[in-house]
Amino acid sequence: xxxxxxxxxxxxxxxxxxxxxxxxxxxxxxxxxxxxxxxxxxxxxxxxxxxxxxxxxxxxxxxxxxxxxxxxxxxxxxxxxxxxxxxxxxxxxxxxxxxxxxxxxxxxxxxxxxxxxxxxxxxxxxxxxxxxxxxxxxxxxxxxxxxxxxxxxxxxxxxxxxxxxxxxxxxxxxxxxxxxxxxxxxxxxxxxxxxxxxxxxxxxxxxxxxxxxxxxxxxxxxxxxxxxxxxxxxxxxxxxxxxxxxxxxxxxxxxxxxxxxxxxxxxxxxxxxxxxxxxxxxxxxxxxxxxxxxxxxxxxx
Amino acid sequence: xxxxxxxxxxxxxxxxxxxxxxxxxxxxxxxxxxxxxxxxxxxxxxxxxxxxxxxxxxxxxxxxxxxxxxxxxxxxxxxxxxxxxxxxxxxxxxxxxxxxxxxxxxxxxxxxxxxxxxxxxxxxxxxxxxxxxxxxxxxxxxxxxxxxxxxxxxxxxxxxxxxxxxxxxxxxxxxxxxxxxxxxxxxxxxxxxxxxxxxxxxxxxxxxxxxxxxxxxxxxxxxxxxxxxxxxxxxxxxxxxxxxxxxxxxxxxxxxxxxxxxxxxxxxxxxxxxxxxxxxxxxxxxxxxxx
Numbered sequence: 001x002x003x004x005x006x007x008x009x010x011x012x013x014x015x016x017x018x019x020x021x022x023x024x025x026x027x028x029x030x031x032x033x034x035x036x037x038x039x040x041x042x043x044x045x046x047x048x049x050x051x052x053x054x055x056x057x058x059x060x061x062x063x064x065x066x067x068x069x070x071x072x073x074x075x076x077x078x079x080x081x082x083x084x085x086x087x088x089x090x091x092x093x094x095x096x097x098x099x100x101x102x103x104x105x106x107x108x109x110x111x112x113x114x115x116x117x118x119x120x121x122x123x124x125x126x127x128x129x130x131x132x133x134x135x136x137x138x139x140x141x142x143x144x145x146x147x148x149x150x151x152x153x154x155x156x157x158x159x160x161x162x163x164x165x166x167x168x169x170x171x172x173x174x175x176x177x178x179x180x181x182x183x184x185x186x187x188x189x190x191x192x193x194x195x196x197x198x199x200x201x202x203x204x205x206x207x208x209x210x211x212x213x214x215x216x217x218x219x220x221x222x223x224x225x226x227x228x229x230x231x232x233x234x235x236x237x238x239x240x241x242x243x244x245x246x247x248x249x250x251x252x253x254x255x256x257x258x259x260x261x262x263x264x265x266x267x268x269x270x271x272x273x274x275x276x277x278x279x280x281x282x283x284x285x286x287x288x289x290x291x292x293x294x295x296x297x298x299x300x301x
Numbered sequence: 302x303x304x305x306x307x308x309x310x311x312x313x314x315x316x317x318x319x320x321x322x323x324x325x326x327x328x329x330x331x332x333x334x335x336x337x338x339x340x341x342x343x344x345x346x347x348x349x350x351x352x353x354x355x356x357x358x359x360x361x362x363x364x365x366x367x368x369x370x371x372x373x374x375x376x377x378x379x380x381x382x383x384x385x386x387x388x389x390x391x392x393x394x395x396x397x398x399x400x401x402x403x404x405x406x407x408x409x410x411x412x413x414x415x416x417x418x419x420x421x422x423x424x425x426x427x428x429x430x431x432x433x434x435x436x437x438x439x440x441x442x443x444x445x446x447x448x449x450x451x452x453x454x455x456x457x458x459x460x461x462x463x464x465x466x467x468x469x470x471x472x473x474x475x476x477x478x479x480x481x482x483x484x485x486x487x488x489x490x491x492x493x494x495x496x497x498x499x500x501x502x503x504x505x506x507x508x509x510x511x512x513x514x515x516x517x518x519x520x521x522x523x524x525x526x527x528x529x530x531x532x533x534x535x536x537x538x539x540x541x542x543x544x545x546x547x548x549x550x551x552x553x554x555x556x557x558x559x560x561x562x563x564x565x566x567x568x569x570x571x572x573x574x575x576x577x578x579x580x581x582x583x584x585x586x587x588x589x590x591x592x
Contacts, residue, residue, distance in 0.1 A: 029413035032406035032429065032471065039468050040432060043443035050446065100342035103335050119343075120585040121576070126346045129572050130529025132546040132553070133565040137349025139557055140356055140364050147352065147366045175345045182342070206323050207331070236436035239531050243553055253438050261536060266446050273439050280436070 051270035060266055069271035079255075083279065086252045089166070089241075090234040093173045097181045097230045098223065100174065105185030105222070106215070120186075127179035135243045138172045139163065142244070164246035172244040173234055180233070181226035188222030189215060224291055228284050235280045252276045350569060357562035364559055375563035384548060384564040392528050392545040395459055399466040399527040400474075404520045406467065407474025408482075412504065415482040426479075433472040440468060441536035448537070458542035465533040470523035477522065477583070481515020482508060514582040521575045521582075529572065 023030075051069055056062035073079045108119045126134060141147045142162035149159040162168055192215060200210040238253040245251075252272055260269035323331070356364050360372035379385060410429045419425050432440060448461045485508050493503040509516070531546035538547045545568065549561055579585075 025417050026413055026419070028409040029425075032410035032475070035406055036428065036431065036468065036471065039444065039447075039464055040435070040440065043447035044435070044439065047439075047443040047446050100338055100345065103338040104342040107339055117580075117585070121580065122343055122347055124580075124585050125573060125576050126350060128525050128529065128576050129350060129569050130531060130546055132531045132549045133353060133529070133568055134349040136549065136553060136557070136561055136565055137352045139553065140352055140366065140562070141349070143364075143557070146364070150365070171345070175349060178342060178346055201321070204321055206321055207328065208323060232434075232436055236438040238438055238535065239550060243550070256438055256442055257535065260442055260445065269442055270446065273442050277436070277439055 047266075047270040048274050050267050051274050053267050055265045055267045060264055069268045070275070072268075073271055073275050082250055082255060083252060083275070085250070086235055086276075087279065087283070089170065089173070089251065090231050092170055093177065093234045094227050094231045096170070096174045097178050098227055101178050101181030101226065102185055102219075102223065104178075105182045105219075106189055108182070108186040109189035123179045123182050126175070127183075131176055131239050132243075134175060135172055135240055138168065138175065138244060142168050163244065164249075166245070166249055169241045169245040169249050172240045173237060176237075176240055177230040177233055180229040181223070184222035184226040184229075185219055186222075188219045192218045220291060224288065228287070231284065231287075232280055235276060353562050353565045354569065356559050357566040359559045359562075362558065364557065364562070375559045376567070378560055379563045379567065382560055382564070384545065384552075384560070386541075387543055387545040387548040388564070388567070391459065391542055395462050395466065395544065396524045396528040398463050399470060400520045400524040402463065403467045403470040403474045403523040404478075404516060407471055407476075407519055407523075408478045408516065410471075410475050411478035411482055412508075415479055416487075429475045430472040432468050437469055437530075437532045441465065441533040444468070444533070445536040458537065458539050461537050462534060462542065462544065465537050466523075466527040466530060469530065469533055470526050473522045473526065474519035477515050477519035478512070480583075481512035481519075484515070485511045518579045518583045521579050525572055525575055529568070 050061055052065055052067065054062045054064045054066045054068070073083075104119070104123070108116050108123070111119065139146070143149070144159060144161070144163070146162070148162060153159055196214045196218075197210050200214050201207075205213060235251075236253045237251060238257045241249050241251045242254055242257070252275075256269050256272050256276070259265045259272065263269075322328075352366050355366045355368050357375055358368040358371050358373075359365060360368075360370040360374055363369060413419060414422065414425055414429070427434075444461070444465050448456065448464065489507050489511070490503050493507045494500070498506065528544075529546060530544070531550055534544040534547045535550065538544055543551075545564070549564065552561060
């Protein structure tokens with residue numbers, strides 16, 4: 001009875017400090033918190049832990065401490081090249097996602113409601129439809145007897161190899177991750193008060209200056225979020241480079257998949273994952289600090 | 302600084318002296334560039350889907366686009382194909398179970414974060430959306446290794462898939478539930494409490510019905526993400542418990558046929574219906590922002 005009133009008096013007495021009060025207050029959040037602890041945090045720590053042990057062909061992990069996986073990954077030129085390829089691919093994909101995603105996000109934020117609904121649908125549906133389905137579309141388009149090559153054959157009489165190279169991987173990844181730039185950019189441009197750009201124009205800025213100094217500056221948080229998502233996910237991509245790329249388009253993600261699922265070398269796969277995550281986090285941090293310091297996103301929270 | 306200098310150089314090149322506007326050709330060029338990039342972006346998003354649906358209508362083995370004729374042959378073949386079972390007996394039940402568990406966990410977490418006085422609230426929110434920040438490949442690898450302990454050998458593969466999918470969908474159900482609970486007026490809840498309802502009764506009779514559309518949207522988002530996931534499932538699938546996207550992935554490594562297009566089109570149709578439903582319930586913007 002009178003629950004709300006006792007809550008109120010409870011607040012007057014002081015913040016809950018006994019265990020039962022604490023449980024009463026936070027009990028509903030215990031199952032989800034425990035779930036993530038057991039099925040996310042602990043598994044990841046365990047994976048990092050086993051990356052320091054030897055691989056054994058019979059028991060997968062033999063419990064002898066070693067740094068050989070890390071030595072191999074950091075000093076073997078093959079794996080250095082792999083990491084460099086992955087970083088370069090992610091940078092290119094992120095850059096193109098900005099180039100294509102920003103105008104689309106701007107369009108969605110500034111157009112009429114009906115067009116906005118249609119455009120949002122055109123962005124949201126591909127995001128939801130799943131990677132494999134969209135990659136299949138690119139395969140059919142790029143294949144030796146695919147849509148583009150059939151047209152080329154009919155018109156010009158020759159075919160070009162479009163599938164199985166870095167270009168097809170790049171295009172596929174841009175298509176897969178483009179919505180992740182469009183949506184946050186749209187959201188942050190929509191939040192800009194409508195009066196700011198006309199005000200800048202009144203004060204003497206031309207269209208380009210008004211866009212750069214008002215719209216672009218204020219949409220930086222959205223752009224930052226979007227590019228970080230694209231970069232991180234491209235660094236970890238497996239399915240797209242596997243289906244659209246050739247043998248040489250080996251990313252760190254594919255290396256994880258190959259060594260963990262096909263090779264059953266879990267310690268090595270975990271070491272790859274650890275190196276990949278450290279590299280990704282470092283690059284995201286550098287990028288984040290650069291944008292924050294140089295571009296003046298000061299009110300970032 | 303550097304970028305700004307370049308921009309100002311460009312803008313002085315584009316304008317007449319002391320002019321408040323860009324020159325007409327500059328405006329025209331800007332528009333052309335803008336619409337060009339816009340068209341490219343939309344086509345890179347929509348083209349693969351249109352092509353998949355188009356190919357699935359081909360009457361023959363050929364994967365021609367536009368299709369050489371209109372037939373539903375490949376949809377008939379889908380029913381007898383090796384994609385039918387993964388679709389209806391693996392992916393569908395896994396997605397429903399995942400969405401149910403994930404929605405419940407998401408609401409519980411969101412309820413406490415929004416309604417209770419949580420210390421370190423930003424950090425707690427970060428914790429619940431951490432599966433969004435940690436790359437799925439890492440989550441999948443870690444779960445695969447951990448769920449393969451000998452004492453967990455009794456757990457069926459499908460249950461492991463549900464475990465993994467719940468992890469990657471919790472941020473979505475959590476964020477949609479947070480928005481939904483925030484939209485419920487606390488005075489209504491206090492009113493119910495003053496009239497004698499317990500905290501749980503107030504939640505079940507007031508908060509939950511009022512946040513219904515948010516809850517359903519979160520459920521549908523989780524369903525779609527689980528159904529279409531090809532990354533976590535790639536690590537956790539095995540044998541007869543292989544989800545549809547992984548089945549397609551493995552198939553595409555060796556061959557490609559309009560059968561895949563038909564299967565993919567059915568998946569597209571399913572997602573399309575659910576996406577329209579989400580748009581109706583909370584609008585694409587809310588759904589998009591929480592993704």
